Amino acid sequence: MSSFQGQMAEYPTISIDRFDRENLKARAYFLSHCHKDHMKGLRAPSLKRRLECSLKVFLYCSPVTKELLLTSPKYRFWEKRVRAIEIETPTQIALVDEASGEKEEVVVTLLPAGHCPGSVMFLFQGRNGTVLYTGDFRLAKGEASRMELLHSGGRVKDIQSVYLDTTFCDPRFYQIPSREECLRGILELVRSWITRSPHHVVWLNCKAAYGYEYLFTNLSEELGVQVHVDKMDMFRNMPNILHHLTTDRNTQIHACRHPKAEEYFQWNKLPCGITSQNKTVLHTISIKPSTMWFGERTRKTNVIVRTGESSYRACFSFHSSYSEIKDFLSYICPANAYPNVIPVGLTVDKVMDVLKPLCRSSQSAEPKYKPLGKLKRTRTIHLDSEEEDDLFDDPLPTLLRHKVPYQLTLHPEVFSMKALPQGQSELRQSPGCYTADNVQNVSLANFVDCEESNSDSEEELETLPSLQGGLGPVTLPQQHADADTPQWEVFFKRKDDITDDECLENLPSSIETGGSQSPKLFSDSPKLFSDSPKLFSDSDGESTHISSQNSSQSTHITDQGSQGWDSQCDTVLLSSQERSGGDSPSLNKGAYRPKSRENISASQMEQNALCPQDTYCDLKSRDEVNGDPHTGEPDIVSGRKSPPEKTLLTSTHADSQSSSDFEIPSTPEAELPKPEHLQYLYGKLATGQSIVVEKRKSLLDI
DNA sequence: GCGATCAGCT
DNA sequence: CACAGCTGATCGC
Numbered sequence: 001m002s003s004f005q006g007q008m009a010e011y012p013t014i015s016i017d018r019f020d021r022e023n024l025k026a027r028a029y030f031l032s033h034c035h036k037d038h039m040k041g042l043r044a045p046s047l048k049r050r051l052e053c054s055l056k057v058f059l060y061c062s063p064v065t066k067e068l069l070l071t072s073p074k075y076r077f078w079e080k081r082v083r084a085i086e087i088e089t090p091t092q093i094a095l096v097d098e099a100s101g102e103k104e105e106v107v108v109t110l111l112p113a114g115h116c117p118g119s120v121m122f123l124f125q126g127r128n129g130t131v132l133y134t135g136d137f138r139l140a141k142g143e144a145s146r147m148e149l150l151h152s153g154g155r156v157k158d159i160q161s162v163y164l165d166t167t168f169c170d171p172r173f174y175q176i177p178s179r180e181e182c183l184r185g186i187l188e189l190v191r192s193w194i195t196r197s198p199h200h201v202v203w204l205n206c207k208a209a210y211g212y213e214y215l216f217t218n219l220s221e222e223l224g225v226q227v228h229v230d231k232m233d234m235f236r237n238m239p240n241i242l243h244h245l246t247t248d249r250n251t252q253i254h255a256c257r258h259p260k261a262e263e264y265f266q267w268n269k270l271p272c273g274i275t276s277q278n279k280t281v282l283h284t285i286s287i288k289p290s291t292m293w294f295g296e297r298t299r300k301t302n303v304i305v306r307t308g309e310s311s312y313r314a315c316f317s318f319h320s321s322y323s324e325i326k327d328f329l330s331y332i333c334p335a336n337a338y339p340n341v342i343p344v345g346l347t348v349d350k351v352m353d354v355l356k357p358l359c360r361s362s363q364s365a366e367p368k369y370k371p372l373g374k375l376k377r378t379r380t381i382h383l384d385s386e387e388e389d390d391l392f393d394d395p396l397p398t399l400l401r402h403k404v405p406y407q408l409t410l411h412p413e414v415f416s417m418k419a420l421p422q423g424q425s426e427l428r429q430s431p432g433c434y435t436a437d438n439v440q441n442v443s444l445a446n447f448v449d450c451e452e453s454n455s456d457s458e459e460e461l462e463t464l465p466s467l468q469g470g471l472g473p474v475t476l477p478q479q480h481a482d483a484d485t486p487q488w489e490v491f492f493k494r495k496d497d498i499t500d501d502e503c504l505e506n507l508p509s510s511i512e513t514g515g516s517q518s519p520k521l522f523s524d525s526p527k528l529f530s531d532s533p534k535l536f537s538d539s540d541g542e543s544t545h546i547s548s549q550n551s552s553q554s555t556h557i558t559d560q561g562s563q564g565w566d567s568q569c570d571t572v573l574l575s576s577q578e579r580s581g582g583d584s585p586s587l588n589k590g591a592y593r594p595k596s597r598e599n600i601s602a603s604q605m606e607q608n609a610l611c612p613q614d615t616y617c618d619l620k621s622r623d624e625v626n627g628d629p630h631t632g633e634p635d636i637v638s639g640r641k642s643p644p645e646k647t648l649l650t651s652t653h654a655d656s657q658s659s660s661d662f663e664i665p666s667t668p669e670a671e672l673p674k675p676e677h678l679q680y681l682y683g684k685l686a687t688g689q690s691i692v693v694e695k696r697k698s699l700l701d702i
Numbered sequence: 703g704c705g706a707t708c709a710g711c712t
Numbered sequence: 713c714a715c716a717g718c719t720g721a722t723c724g725c
Binding site: 001035036037167168172173207208209211259290291292293316317318319343344 | 715
């Protein structure tokens with residue numbers, strides 16, 4: 001839970017995610033996402049009164065957050081005072097003291113945080129330097145390097161302070177299985193159950209919070225079954241979520257809730273009250289998403305655990321793991337970092353001990369000789385001209401440097417993150433800032449093109465095996481390019497292509513921080529967005545448009561598999577959950593190859609834990625392998641007890657968080673990178689050539 | 703009656 | 713395991 005008090009040292013007149021006490025005096029409010037622990041005081045009478053007196057005070061958030069917030073009647077009084085800011089669109093905001101008339105300008109940029117729909121990080125740039133408030137986030141390793149607007153001149157911006165989500169900033173939580181692994185595990189479990197019969201249903205025991213939507217949409221997409229929920233009106237303007245949900249109880253996947261749901265479940269009753277369909281009793285299992293983590297040396301990442309006869313726990317995390325946090329922070333390398341959360345059992349000091357070494361100050365404490373000629377942690381290879389002296393960090397905030405962009409050189413993915421219907425370009429018009437307007441219009445035009453082409457390929461996608469990218473169930477809902485309706489692109493986006501950034505991340509030199517010593521091999525692109533903030537006009541940027549947010553962490557499975565560095569072990573179901581029919585249009589047929597438990601010895605299991613597909617592992621109760629009550633039909637009608645936990649699904653994808661990829665034994669079919677190959681790759685990296693990673697014919701790609 | 707806070711629960 | 717959030721008890725306005 002966030003213990004951030006709302007204010008940042010550099011910009012104390014703005015309040016973020018806290019709206020009580022001192023924050024009542026703020027000149028502007030920011031909400032990173034719609035979770036209650038970040039909304040304290042947001043509907044308190046004291047703040048309501050403040051709003052009535054101070055007509056220039058606004059709440060800034062992402063378009064999706066605005067939508068979610070205003071759907072709740074309790075917050076509807078904010079309607080006239082919420083201003084949605086497009087993702088990744090630097091926007092200038094005036095902080096006015098209404099009493100004295102004193103004014104300060106800041107430029108804020110919203111960056112997708114991957115925590116829940118609408119969740120963002122706030123990057124502020126102004127006279128007291130550049131600071132980043134992360135809100136809650138889950139970003140896979142290397143993702144910061146793909147955020148265009150964290151960079152300037154091809155380098156990470158000079159960030160004074162980071163206010164960081166440290167929920168799992170504890171070595172205990174070293175590794176949390178990737179979103180894709182978890183998703184795949186749940187998908188296969190659900191698939192294995194609901195394909196048994198139309199009366200086999202799954203209850204997803206989710207907490208009342210935004211953040212599970214990508215689970216629902218992916219399950220629905222892959223299995224062709226809508227998810228039953230209690231309410232969906234908050235998604236009314238987000239078709240890509242809405243289409244996968246239903247309030248019709250007659251479906252096989254439920255995520256409905258009830259205060260006595262657990263009790264109901266004991267009696268084979270779903271939270272929505274049904275126990276049968278068409279006079280046939282339902283066979284139900286429950287899956288409870290919860291965080292699972294693994295230590296540094298743990299190679300086994302079991303994403304599904306059986307906790308009872310019909311109960312399962314599935315790995316699911318809204319927050320970055322310890323190693324993901326460290327990766328993020330070390331990439332940003334701010335002067336200071338402050339924890340927003342103190343994990344239970346830790347103290348502020350303990351957390352600071354982790355954060356400090358990743359900050360600039362600790363690294364530049366004493367002058368050190370550094371060998372010249374090392375590559376700087378550049379992120380993207382720009383083809384444009386060099387624009388600034390690389391030897392020194394920018395003394396000025398980026399916004400003060402007014403550059404006139406001459407061409408749009410941003411990468412397509414940047415645009416794909418910003419869904420904007422045609423015809424809304426005028427909403428971006430900001431009187432008094434024609435330079436920015438021009439840029440916006442240019443980018444908008446390009447964006448629209450981009451969208452249309454996306455929608456074209458969408459058609460294709462549906463006719464192609466959706467495993468094209470090798471990601472299988474991770475395939476995420478596509479974008480709709482309906483110019484007339486508000487757009488919603490799923491906030492977690494799949495990225496097929498590994499970028500060179502990713503590779504750079506794995507290079508030792510990528511950890512190098514601080515001032516550059518290397519000549520730039522490649523010039524940087526002219527800055528567009530970062531130097532041309534959109535001004536927040538008074539003509540109310542009201543927009544019903546729902547912007548997308550995308551989190552791109554899908555590269556790891558394909559990357560690593562394609563390089564053969566890691567065992568390509570994906571989640572595999574046990575025979576207990578086996579169903580013989582290959583009836584489903586499975587994207588995972590390769591991975592889904594059940595094997596009889598009895599045929600596998602314990603030692604085999606140990607091995608298999610490190611090597612892939614035809615594997616399961618049962619960490620905790622190997623001696624119980626014969627006692628699976630699920631092997632036969634019919635099943636579970638009553639008498640749910642809780643046998644010792646059994647791990648049913650396993651994935652040994654040590655994945656993105658692996659600190660030492662080469663330690664991992666290879667699978668028979670996997671190839672270790674040969675020194676020459678590595679040399680070749682590194683050579684390409686060093687010279688800035690893009691590396692196209694050839695996708696291995698995936699196991700799943702059958 | 704409402705809100706803030708806390709314990710308990712999941 | 714923790715998370716996010718609900719419920720219910722208590723207290724103060």
